[in-house]
Amino acid sequence: MNKYLTFALLSLAAVSLSGCSSAPAKPAEEAQPVAVKSSSVLKSVDGGRSWEFKGKVGDAVNLDAVDVLSMAINPYDTRNILVGTLKGGILKTDDAGENWSLLPFEAEKVYGLAVDPADSRIIYASGVWQDRGKIFKSIDGGNEWNEIYTAPSNGPLVISLVLDKKNPSVLYATTSDNQVVKSVDAGVSWKNIYASGSPVLKIAIDSADSNLLYLNLLSGVILRSRDGGSSIGEIEDEAVNQGIGVIEVDPLNANWVYAAGQAGIFRSKDAGTSWEMVKPLGDANAFPVKVLAINPANPREIAYGAAQATYKSLDGGVSWIPFQLQTEKSISIMKYSAEPDVLYLGLRKK
Numbered sequence: 001m002n003k004y005l006t007f008a009l010l011s012l013a014a015v016s017l018s019g020c021s022s023a024p025a026k027p028a029e030e031a032q033p034v035a036v037k038s039s040s041v042l043k044s045v046d047g048g049r050s051w052e053f054k055g056k057v058g059d060a061v062n063l064d065a066v067d068v069l070s071m072a073i074n075p076y077d078t079r080n081i082l083v084g085t086l087k088g089g090i091l092k093t094d095d096a097g098e099n100w101s102l103l104p105f106e107a108e109k110v111y112g113l114a115v116d117p118a119d120s121r122i123i124y125a126s127g128v129w130q131d132r133g134k135i136f137k138s139i140d141g142g143n144e145w146n147e148i149y150t151a152p153s154n155g156p157l158v159i160s161l162v163l164d165k166k167n168p169s170v171l172y173a174t175t176s177d178n179q180v181v182k183s184v185d186a187g188v189s190w191k192n193i194y195a196s197g198s199p200v201l202k203i204a205i206d207s208a209d210s211n212l213l214y215l216n217l218l219s220g221v222i223l224r225s226r227d228g229g230s231s232i233g234e235i236e237d238e239a240v241n242q243g244i245g246v247i248e249v250d251p252l253n254a255n256w257v258y259a260a261g262q263a264g265i266f267r268s269k270d271a272g273t274s275w276e277m278v279k280p281l282g283d284a285n286a287f288p289v290k291v292l293a294i295n296p297a298n299p300r301e302i303a304y305g306a307a308q309a310t311y312k313s314l315d316g317g318v319s320w321i322p323f324q325l326q327t328e329k330s331i332s333i334m335k336y337s338a339e340p341d342v343l344y345l346g347l348r349k350k
Helices: none
Strands: 013-015 041-044 052-056 068-072 083-084 090-093 111-114 123-129 131-136 146-150 157-165 171-175 178-183 190-196 200-207 213-217 222-225 245-251 257-261 264-268 276-278 291-296 303-307 309-313 323-327 331-334 341-347
Touching: 052 068, 052 341, 068 111, 068 341, 090 123, 090 178, 111 157, 111 309, 131 157, 146 178, 157 200, 171 200, 178 222, 213 245, 264 309, 291 331, 303 331
Parallel strands: none
Antiparallel strands: 013 052, 041 052, 041 341, 068 083, 083 090, 111 123, 123 131, 131 146, 157 171, 171 178, 178 190, 200 213, 213 222, 245 257, 257 264, 264 276, 291 303, 303 309, 309 323, 331 341
């Protein structure tokens, strides 16, 4: 079923940078934690050592009020960023966060966003429209949207959406009723490839091998496929399969994958066959790792978020530089830009 969702683009007031705070200029090893007032979208220009928040002045959009669920950065223009929200649709900035506009996207609960690496005008977004989970596609940068997937009834949500960067016609999506679906023709058709025992929160695709997939279940278990989802099995490691809520692949190193959550942070350099512990700062059981990001230019630079703080490592996770956020919201997403040392953070209500 195809349906174009269009409505008048809202006119927004200018965004003001309000309350930027960072540590004094010192060597990294001497940096001290610095609290910063926070909105729902934050930006770091030093790889996560410090953060500045973006606040909206005006009635059309208030970045302090939105809950961020997803984020996508244009691979061709790092100043162009999309943010999916819980109730406010999709926000867009074309100047790296200084000014924001609201895309004509009526669906809510935008858990998934993806930009085609071969053509940045092509955008995929999952959302809830009239109580039903759906996936939409735009071929003009988000001005018009075509529905390309729908749940069979009200209730199930599309909770993750990932595009294969090496083969942008290949898409994977997962639903809240435990289904994993795949398209090999840019969303024209879909097929079920797996039914799990728990909702799949995320699918991560290896940086070098598009057939190597990792699936992170709500139950805390990690699954793996070596054939693009034709066969999927559990990674058998009791230490790792305990409360894992985050899965991320290394953007430079093939077969490197990170898993994190209540058990801490684990790293595998052999596609999940064996794992090593990367000890976070603090008690991960009390404050689980919620997000994790690896610098695409330097895999020894790692950042993670827990509760209302972020942590940055320059040595592969041996030591960490902490940063406190003054907010009652929880960290929901963290993404490195292709631009050196630029990192974005999204927050939502607990």
